[in-house]
Amino acid sequence: MDYQHLLADRTNLMQANAIREILKVVANPGIISLAGGIPSPDSFPMDIIQELSDKVLKKYKSNAFQYDLTEGFLPLREQLSILLEQKGIHALPDAVNITSGSQGVLDAIAKLTISKGDKIALEAPTYLGALSAFNPYEPDYIRMDMDDEGLVPDSLEHTLQTHDIKFIYLVPTFQNPTGRTLTLERRRKIAEIIQRHNVLLVEDDPYSALRYKGDPVPAIKTLAPDHVVYISTLSKVFAPGLRIGFYAAPKFIREWLVLVKQGVDLHTSTFNQALAAEYLEGGYLSTHLPRIIDLYNPRQKAMQDALNRFLPKGFTCAPSDGGMFLWVTGPKGFKALSLYDKAIENGVAFVPGQFFYTNPEEGLETMRLNYTMADEATIEIAVEKLATAIHSIQK
């Protein structure tokens, strides 16, 4: 039969994730991949999973395998409420909801709010997974300027003065793809701006626990609680394969998001939520997180050092105090996409930065480099190979 006519109009905006396609290529042996965006398996607390599983079976028995509330498993919500309180975010357990990864809440927010043509304001560049979540609901994107201190507040102000915006989407801390962090001063300005314009901010914060230097900065949620949906995940500090995301949102939005999620997947795995509850309740996160940081910190440093050493003149790396990525910008006229084949030939993969922009003209000279999946020595070799590839196409 002819299946083409089955497609809804919204499929026009849905494309295979370009990075996903790149990742397939770089799974080839012999290539060092700086293209990925996933945590190192060495960061998972494998030594205690068995113990957590035993505890869950003993404590919750068959309840851990039964259908559960769409809102989330209460013991986990209680633990996350405590975790959020430590970050200055006040949310009682019944005000913290669980989703299937943070992707689950990005989808739910888009489904709840976006009618075709509604405008979403984004950092340029932005997180690609958010675009995958938003695209099917056919929004228009308004791109806003960033620099090394994160989103430029004047750009937000201008956007809100000239457009009717459904919501703003930001990754303010150790952003994917740039690794940049919005400064405290700018967070205060942004909180003031969104409150004055009465606009909703979706603050996506998967990485802030992965800080390798400098002082923590408060979430924007703490500065404008009624105007922010704060999203985070246990994927980077526990295990991504368990698919545990969570959010704190104003009551009206939260109740609607539950209704949305009910139609999408009923609820998130009860067993996995129970494992996560035990991970937090048993204090394992606080002992394990320093181990994750000790794993990644030298990798970030190795990459920053190698970039300083090997990159040709005119190439710069954005400052970053944490997360999983570094962001390299080449000189004007440099085309990262043209480098790609040569880099693969030299045995190293990266993601051309242009894929993270909604405007196809932007970011042509940028590259995203991941440092969580390779050790320091390998990272140094990879950066040298990358630099060699750059030299060879610049000849």
Place this chain on the structure above:
Amino acid sequence: MDYQHLLADRTNLMQANAIREILKVVANPGIISLAGGIPSPDSFPMDIIQELSDKVLKKYKSNAFQYDLTEGFLPLREQLSILLEQKGIHALPDAVNITSGSQGVLDAIAKLTISKGDKIALEAPTYLGALSAFNPYEPDYIRMDMDDEGLVPDSLEHTLQTHDIKFIYLVPTFQNPTGRTLTLERRRKIAEIIQRHNVLLVEDDPYSALRYKGDPVPAIKTLAPDHVVYISTLSKVFAPGLRIGFYAAPKFIREWLVLVKQGVDLHTSTFNQALAAEYLEGGYLSTHLPRIIDLYNPRQKAMQDALNRFLPKGFTCAPSDGGMFLWVTGPKGFKALSLYDKAIENGVAFVPGQFFYTNPEEGLETMRLNYTMADEATIEIAVEKLATAIHSIQK
């Protein structure tokens, strides 16, 4: 701030699931609930979960906790391919995809295919969770006639002659809510009709393994493979809290559904998929399923017997050979919703059948009764209480 203006147009069609609201009421102690729709926790293979978990940790190590393919965890897809082959459904492992519960694929199909106003043809009554999945995409519903042998083929033929239908949605075996099964003769007719009209059928099959009497009937998928998306789940034969659904679909549709799912939740829990793979690969399903059937079969029989014994004249129960529900129809003029308060007063809860119809005028005299959550003696008492309530409002 004012949140109301944030809502997308599609939220007009999204309401709190009526049954969910009913279930909240009946959680009160002292009420025997026939209103639920969930498996008994006694049906979960709790005695082997620890063993499965140990095996997964040993075999897959950190891979069971890492991000994985949107399509699903390959070892599970291999096992499901074998399971489907036993049902006469030919799908190689890479043609079987995993979703977060069967709800996940219902959402994905709707998102992929429904533009506002597109027509979906449904049995009247139909599964409420499917409506929760479809509603946000703003379809129009065309209801089709059912009788004790399932969907009436002439009603399907008429529907396809008079409407341009995006897809047909059926639960052909032990349907929720009616417990009815489409006969083999009708399956053949329906396969012929959908092939002749070149229309897609979504065949939802969560219950067929729970057969207490009679011979298995083949899935419609086996009769019209190119025209059917076949959906099933491990929620009724393993554990619902693990949220493992799966489907076999024509390649074009399958590839699009993967793209859709990528934006919704990236992938389903790797760990839970690995547990399910071990459950199937270790042969546990084939030893455990008879235990589930031995648990439910006498419960169904106890309910059927009690209904025969206690129900007043004019009330009938639809024949059913399996699943989780029985469907009672009262005489013309009987209003099940009016019985509800009296039944609760008498200490028994059920779901008025009208909630399972898209046309609010239909099914006023019907009731859905669940028999998986109470033992035989309790079921007998519950049905007697229900009958007493009916007598008292009929006076």
